[in-house]
Each structure stands twice: as C-alpha cells, then as structure tokens.
Amino acid sequence: MNENEASELFGSLSNPDRLKVIRALVEAGPEGMSAGDIAVKIGASPSRASFHLAGLADSGLILRERQSRSLIYRVNFERIGGLVTFLMEDCCRGSTSLRKCCGI
Template sequence: MDEVEAAILFGALSNKDRLKVIRALVEAGPAGMNAGDIASKIGASPSRASFHLAALAEAGFVVRQRQSRSLNYRVDFDRVGGLVSFLMEDCCMGGCSQGGKPADNNRCSCKAT
C-alpha cells in the first residue's frame, strides 16, 4: 500500500460518524446491519448515513448485500487490518527495526502494547 492509497483510506476514517458506523458494524459482527438500523444507531438521517456508507464502501471497509428490501452492510476485517499493518510496518516497525541501528531512546509502544 502506498501513501496515496493509505491517505484515501485514512480520509475515509476521518469522520466521527463513519467511525461510529464501523464500531457498530464491528459489534454486529458477520451478521451485519441494514442501512436503516445503522442510521438510527449513529443518529443520522437516512441520506447522511447512506453518504457515509458509500464512502466506507468505496474505501473497501464495508461490503453490502441486498436482503429483500433492506441493504445489509458488514465490515471487511481484512481491509481494516491492512491499514493497521500499514501503520505498524511503515511507522512503528520502521522506527524500531529499520535503518540498521535503532538508538536507545527509540522505543516503540506499538510492539510493547
């Protein structure tokens, strides 16, 4: 993953309502939730929730599937995990293990925690 793609993905997460959506879908697990329930859970209008869901879907964080009249959304854990890996490998791991000789005070809480 390069900086351009990662920047787009971070942009998709740079909104509190979209983070609420992801948290709700993570709690819901593989069963997912339909758009209306997501909207009421995060306290947004249907069209606003739809807008946020479209942004998350374009970034690949969620996938959707029609179930009768409703549209079911669920989180793509692999996609979220890919971004976590980017942050860990290019930021934390890089600082700890790259460059030959990491200095004494270059601690890395990503690995420790």
C-alpha cells in the same frame, strides 16, 4: 498499500459518523446491519447515513450485500487490518517504540 491508498483510507476514518458506523458493524458481527438500522444507531438521517456508508464501502472498509429490500453492511476486517499494517510496518517501519505504545 501505498501512501495514496492509505491516505484515502485514513480519510474514510476521519469522521465521527463513519467511526460510529464501524463500531456499530463490529458489534453487529457477521450478521451485519441494514442501512436503516445503522442510520438510527448512529443518529443520522437516511441520506446522511447513506452518504457515509457509500464512502466507507467505496474505500472497501465495509462490505455491502442486498437482502430483499434491505442493504446489509458488514465490516471488512482485512481492509482495516491492511491499513493498520501499513501504518505500523511500512510507514513506521515496524518501530518497537510504536509497538510498545499500543501494547501489541
């Protein structure tokens, strides 16, 4: 992961609707959640939800799979973890001060 890739991922997280999507999908677990249910859960119109889901899926932060008429979305922990690792280890050079500040 380089600075350009990381900055795009941070951009994907720079919106309250998209953070709500991530949270909803973490709660939903491995079963995932349909686009329609996500839209209701985050309080957005179908097209607005779809717009944000597309952004998250394009950046790889969430995964999409069709199940009959529905599109099921799931969180991609590997991608989120990769971004956290970039920030902690690469960008911030594994700073122990930073580690203390997030209790890990």
